[in-house]
Amino acid sequence: MTNIAAAACKRAPIFLVAAFALLPLAQPAQAQKAGGSITVGQELDIPGFDPLKVGVYDTSTFTAAAAIFDTLTTLDDKGEAAPKLAESWIHSDDYKSWTFKLRQGVKFHDGTPFNAQAFKENFDRQRDPANKCRCAFYITNVKEVLAPDEYTLVYNLTDPSVNLPAVISIQSQNNAVHSPTAWKTKGDDYNRNPVGTGPYILKSWTAGDRMVLEKNPNYWDKGRPYLDRIILKPLPDAQSRFASLQSGEVDIIWDDENDADNIMKAQKDSKLTVHTYKGSGAAVYAFNTKVAPFDDVRVRQALVMAIDRPKMSQAISNGLSRPATNPYGDGSWVRCKDDGALPYDVEKAKALLKDYGKPVDFKMLVTATPRGRVIGQVLQQFWKRAGANMEIDQVDQATIPSRAFSRQFQLTPWRIVDLADPDPQVYANFHTGSPLALSGFSDPELDRLLDHSRVTADTAARIEDYCAISRLINKEAIWFWAFQNTYYALSSARLKGFPKIYNGVIDVSTTWLE
Amino acid sequence: MLNFVVRRILAILPVLLAVSLLTFLIASLLPGDLAFVILGDQATPENVAALRHEMGLDQPLWWRYLSWLGHVLQGDLGRSFRTGQTVLQAISERIPVSLELMLMAEFIGLLIGVPLAIACAARAGGAFDRFMTGSAFAMLSMPSFLMAILLIYLFAVELHWLPATGYVPFTEAPLANLRFFVLPALTLALAEWPGIMRVLRSDMIATLQEDYIALAKAKGLKPSRILFVHALKPSSLTLVTVTGINIGRLLGGTLIVESIFALPGIGRLLVGAIYTRDLVILQGVVLLVACGFVIVNFIVDMLYAVLDPRIRHGHA
Numbered sequence: 001m002t003n004i005a006a007a008a009c010k011r012a013p014i015f016l017v018a019a020f021a022l023l024p025l026a027q028p029a030q031a032q033k034a035g036g037s038i039t040v041g042q043e044l045d046i047p048g049f050d051p052l053k054v055g056v057y058d059t060s061t062f063t064a065a066a067a068i069f070d071t072l073t074t075l076d077d078k079g080e081a082a083p084k085l086a087e088s089w090i091h092s093d094d095y096k097s098w099t100f101k102l103r104q105g106v107k108f109h110d111g112t113p114f115n116a117q118a119f120k121e122n123f124d125r126q127r128d129p130a131n132k133c134r135c136a137f138y139i140t141n142v143k144e145v146l147a148p149d150e151y152t153l154v155y156n157l158t159d160p161s162v163n164l165p166a167v168i169s170i171q172s173q174n175n176a177v178h179s180p181t182a183w184k185t186k187g188d189d190y191n192r193n194p195v196g197t198g199p200y201i202l203k204s205w206t207a208g209d210r211m212v213l214e215k216n217p218n219y220w221d222k223g224r225p226y227l228d229r230i231i232l233k234p235l236p237d238a239q240s241r242f243a244s245l246q247s248g249e250v251d252i253i254w255d256d257e258n259d260a261d262n263i264m265k266a267q268k269d270s271k272l273t274v275h276t277y278k279g280s281g282a283a284v285y286a287f288n289t290k291v292a293p294f295d296d297v298r299v300r301q302a303l304v305m306a307i308d309r310p311k312m313s314q315a316i317s318n319g320l321s322r323p324a325t326n327p328y329g330d331g332s333w334v335r336c337k338d339d340g341a342l343p344y345d346v347e348k349a350k351a352l353l354k355d356y357g358k359p360v361d362f363k364m365l366v367t368a369t370p371r372g373r374v375i376g377q378v379l380q381q382f383w384k385r386a387g388a389n390m391e392i393d394q395v396d397q398a399t400i401p402s403r404a405f406s407r408q409f410q411l412t413p414w415r416i417v418d419l420a421d422p423d424p425q426v427y428a429n430f431h432t433g434s435p436l437a438l439s440g441f442s443d444p445e446l447d448r449l450l451d452h453s454r455v456t457a458d459t460a461a462r463i464e465d466y467c468a469i470s471r472l473i474n475k476e477a478i479w480f481w482a483f484q485n486t487y488y489a490l491s492s493a494r495l496k497g498f499p500k501i502y503n504g505v506i507d508v509s510t511t512w513l514e
Numbered sequence: 515m516l517n518f519v520v521r522r523i524l525a526i527l528p529v530l531l532a533v534s535l536l537t538f539l540i541a542s543l544l545p546g547d548l549a550f551v552i553l554g555d556q557a558t559p560e561n562v563a564a565l566r567h568e569m570g571l572d573q574p575l576w577w578r579y580l581s582w583l584g585h586v587l588q589g590d591l592g593r594s595f596r597t598g599q600t601v602l603q604a605i606s607e608r609i610p611v612s613l614e615l616m617l618m619a620e621f622i623g624l625l626i627g628v629p630l631a632i633a634c635a636a637r638a639g640g641a642f643d644r645f646m647t648g649s650a651f652a653m654l655s656m657p658s659f660l661m662a663i664l665l666i667y668l669f670a671v672e673l674h675w676l677p678a679t680g681y682v683p684f685t686e687a688p689l690a691n692l693r694f695f696v697l698p699a700l701t702l703a704l705a706e707w708p709g710i711m712r713v714l715r716s717d718m719i720a721t722l723q724e725d726y727i728a729l730a731k732a733k734g735l736k737p738s739r740i741l742f743v744h745a746l747k748p749s750s751l752t753l754v755t756v757t758g759i760n761i762g763r764l765l766g767g768t769l770i771v772e773s774i775f776a777l778p779g780i781g782r783l784l785v786g787a788i789y790t791r792d793l794v795i796l797q798g799v800v801l802l803v804a805c806g807f808v809i810v811n812f813i814v815d816m817l818y819a820v821l822d823p824r825i826r827h828g829h830a
Binding site: 044047048050134189208397398 | 593662
């Protein structure tokens with residue numbers, strides 16, 4: 001053990017992680033069958049896997065990445081961090097340093113050995129300013145990654161993180177581990193010829209049509225994977241994607257609440273299974289409190305109180321969307337007795353606007369998609385009833401982040417994604433001075449709560465902090481929450497072993513056919 | 515004839531140049547900065563300025579156009595900043611799929627439209643003619659995405675005769691390839707035949723009233739011979755135009771149909787490029803489609819000349 005690791009061990013309580021407890025891989029009591037092949041119907045074309053090129057993985061890329069690559073950690077059925085490429089980990093007292101012990105004898109698909117140096121190279125490549133990677137934004141909290149010996153890895157953080165192993169479990173652009181040999185030898189072509197350590201190897205890829213993944217015969221987790229082949233096909237149209245599932249051309253498809261009719265149809269079909277995962281996080285909206293009329297709390301409160309969420313859910317998704325009153329959601333371990341949600345009260349909203357005294361006219365950004373337009377129109381009606389005039393400003397999806405980051409908006413849609421811990425997002429969204437604090441709102445008490453929650457290990461105390469944060473944000477109405485994140489996959493009833501859809505990832509790498 | 519061809523080629527060169535300029539302008543004038551899109555959350559003012567300089571975006575528009583055109587003329591349409599693929603590579607992978615789809619759709623459209631037009635013209639104003647004219651109108655008002663979904667539900671989900679989505683290259687499995695194309699091509703064709711039928715029908719009716727047809731009838735020629743030999747060729751001039759324009763229009767239709775049936779063609783490439791703001795791909799595809807349209811029109815002009823000698827001699 002190196003000095004760093006030894007020092008960390010001395011100072012830190014050890015998280016008991018038994019190497020044999022591969023909980024996420026433990027399936028319900030059913031016999032797994034080896035062999036066969038499945039086809040997955042995805043929403044989007046996969047642009048590629050090299051973080052330097054694609055920047056941020058989308059939902060379709062996640063599915064492929066979960067099969068081709070491994071991450072250091074994974075989440076078990078309870079949503080807690082479990083070993084994958086890392087077998088165990090410890091942290092320093094201040095939670096600013098985490099030391100991982102890596103699994104030995106693992107090889108990338110091209111034969112390159114996986115070790116701490118390979119991981120460090122992955123990390124350094126993303127962080128190198130010369131590479132201008134969009135992916136770098138998500139690891140700005142990591143000061144450095146060190147490889148003190150072949151199988152020890154140290155994360156040194158700029159801020160404390162009590163739950164880092166869970167946070168880095170998703171198969172994202174930052175966490176998927178690539179073979180350094182492969183990206184160095186393939187250059188520009190690496191993006192479409194990815195090499196990982198995962199259970200499946202990329203066999204062939206026809207742009208826009210299909211990606212064929214074959215079982216990795218040398219996978220470190222002996223006995224896995226079960227299926228011989230996974231075929232990923234982009235089927236962009238929701239109706240024909242569902243029809244392909246019904247007619248048996250594909251075995252599992254990605255879906256969302258937009259497509260409520262098909263989800264309900266699938267629920268009644270005995271040949272199909274509906275996989276639902278109520279994640280944490282929510283679809284949210286941020287007021288820019290630096291500009292009128294949202295520099296006045298009465299206006300913000302009035303608009304939030306004028307929204308009838310159940311009616312809105314009915315209008316956009318046949319009632320499937322679950323109203324949200326805080327940023328955490330039912331899938332999070334943060335549950336609040338009192339989250340300070342403002343009640344739906346049109347009369348109160350009218351009174352607040354009347355009290356404000358000036359006409360309330362503003363523009364709201366919405367995505368130029370059918371869903372974005374409907375949401376805009378529904379909100380417009382609610383607010384009109386309370387006496388405020390909203391003009392819909394439709395922009396394409398790619399424009400929203402740049403408008404939001406440059407603060408060129410009055411009211412913008414946003415999303416708090418399903419992460420294993422609320423800290424990374426809540427801290428970034430609400431702490432004074434953060435580039436992601438879109439509201440431009442600053443409050444010493446809010447900062448204190450955010451700082452406290454990220455250095456506290458006691459879960460009960462953290463829940464108290466987070467609920468106090470929710471009460472404060474709801475009272476000031478700087479953001480509001482529309483609907484909780486819910487993820488869907490529809491599959492043939494023959495497909496077994498499909499895990500929870502953490503972070504919206506359709507991970508088929510653990511499945512088998514009955 | 516050679517003279518005619520040379521004159522026409524000289525005439526389309528300025529058109530192609532204008533097309534290239536418009537394509538370039540469309541992509542350059544779209545709202546949103548390419549540097550912003552590439553950098554995303556990393557877009558600090560310094561980063562944006564550095565990348566803009568690196569990509570030549572801080573140069574004047576005319577300079578950028580000329581340098582882009584220079585590259586295009588050398589066959590270099592650029593590289594997608596998202597996937598790292600060259601535009602030519604991306605297009606050449608997709609174009610066979612779209613061509614097959616368009617040709618099959620046009621073929622099926624003609625296969626339905628031409629016989630119906632002849633049948634209607636033979637008894638113009640009769641019950642069959644009135645019924646078909648009405649049906650053609652109904653078909654024209656049916657949006658292709660609705661038609662596609664109806665066909666999928668009938669032939670794929672209910673009857674299990676044809677696949678709902680998917681594709682295999684012709685070279686790999688010719689029969690399977692055709693099976694995958696039947697529904698998408700039919701979707702497009704069902705929107706094509708009404709136009710074909712109506713145009714040919716009215717031209718045929720006009721031709722059938724000409725004196726030489728009356729003469730042929732008086733000579734006692736068989737009605738089928740009059741219809742197919744004497745009336746069809748002179749009536750098909752407008753049909754050739756319509757078919758040419760249709761092929762251009764079909765390019766637009768493939769955007770929707772390729773997405774619904776998950777065919778990896780040029781339409782899907784274009785839709786994807788729009789969603790992800792992949793302007794390099796967008797520019798390349800729009801340029802290709804526009805040039806394709808110009809070239810198809812050129813071919814139509816040539817066919818005109820073959821069908822009607824007066825045109826190539828400059829009398830018409």
